[in-house]
Amino acid sequence: MTDSTPPTPDDSPPVTLLLEPRDGLPAVITTSTALREASDVLAAGSGPIAVDAERASGYRYGQRAYLVQIRRNDAGSFLVDPVAFHDLTPLAEAINDAEWVLHAASQDLPCLDEIGLRPRELFDTELAGRLLGHPRVGLGAMTESVLGIGLEKGHAAADWSTRPLPDDWLRYAALDVEVLIELRDALAAELEAAGKAEWARQEFEAILAAPPAPPRVDPWRRTSGMHKVRKPRQLAVIRELWLERDRVAKSRDIAPGRILPDSAIVSAAIEQPASREALTALPIFGGKANRRQADRWLAAIERARTCPEVDLPSTSLTTDAPPPARSWPDKNPEAAARLAALRPAVAALADEHSLPTENLLTPDTVRRIAWEPPADSSEEGIAERLRSHGARPWQIEVTARPMAKALDRVTRTRAG
Secondary structure, eight states, X not given: OOOBOOOOTTOOOOOEEEOSOTTOOOOEEOSHHHHHHHHHHHHHSEEEEEEEEEOOTTTSSSOOOXXXXXXEETTEEEEEOGGGOSOOHHHHHHHTTSEEEESSHHHHHHHHHHTTOOOSEEEEHHHHHHHTTOSOOSHHHHIIIIISEEEOOSOTTSOTTOSSOOHHHHHHHHHHHHTHHHHHHHHHHHHHHXXXXXXXXXXXXXXXXXXXXXXXXXXXXXXXXXXXXXXXXHHHHHHHHHXXXXXXXXXXXXXXXXXXXXXXXXXXXXXXXXXXXXXXXXXXXXXXXXXXXXXXXXXXXXXXXXXXXGGSOOSSOOOSSOOOGGGHHHHOHHHHHHHHHHHHHHHHHXXXXXXXXXXXXXXXXXXXHHHSOOSOOSHHHHHHHHHHTTOOHHHHHHHHHHHHHHHHHHHHHHHO
16 A cells, blocks of 8 residues: 555545555466466455456447456455356356455346356445445445545546456456455444344345346337437337447447447438438548448438338337326326325435435335325335335335325325
8 A cells, every 4th residue: 555645625534545456466367277276266265255347338249247356365366357268167166155245236247147157145335335325335435435545546447358458457457356345344334333234135135136137128219319309200210220230239249339329320310311422411420430331321221211100119118117207297196296295205214214215215116106006005005015116125114104104194185
């Protein structure tokens, strides 16, 4: 560690900057021999295992792991290149039965699962910070506020598919797990002192038990800026261009936005160019790379232009979710009154327990209960409805009774 930095202007305690791994920068593991040796050392270590993964979001198609960082007490830190291996079984056998410590686990668990790494137990330091009401829950912010240690920043958005990886990137990656176990231990003590250890345990179990996210229905509808598009024929252009871009991106293993940005898709949907000249006159499409692909994009637009009316996309996606809350006073004033009572009740409970409202109950859960309350709106009825929406036992224990009381007040007020 370096010497402490001077106190900050707000007189907060000085932060010690950690710029180098304590045991030096480990070599990247790329051979079967090195993997077996590292796995043996990790298996012989003690306590939880700090795990992190680096992807190439914004550069590559999908969310593959391009580097895995692991640290365990009495074992040290290891950097594993998963691209170099067809099989990581030795590593999985060494670490999968231990408790893993991750920061924002739901971001990394899917890509780790793809390569056969799945924890039996979990401690998520970001989620622990949320449950404890920490105002900033990024890894760097939490190591500073909880441990008084500052970490090197700057390479989170790098293209981790690069080979060889630069030493300064590897140093940044190794530091991400350097003090993660210390952070876990400090947060576990805070959770215990706050009476929230059981809450955290249930949350961590829920993360591990969550099934893979189902494929999105009409994923092209998430195109940024498509709120500017209203007509079905224009939506068809977005759909066809999005699907064509996705095929190209997948075949070339490049992030779709680097093939064709969303803004270009939206502009083409609005203008609907019918010729190569009209297409390449639009922003982005006139660039060198997209001029070469002009026939491809034009063909996609033509498919949309000639699509039968019956096959045009609807202007809205069918969903079982309630409509936007702003429309409730007109569409369903009773539901609007229920929502007006439930929202502040849940927010007050979150404040009372010093955690973000969305970690107490998701806004979607509150909206759904307000829109369609259970026939039995007693505490037991609300508890059952919350359970059906995936609320954990601790959340139900905290919220069911106050929510039932809030709904009862609405009913009595409207009846009187």
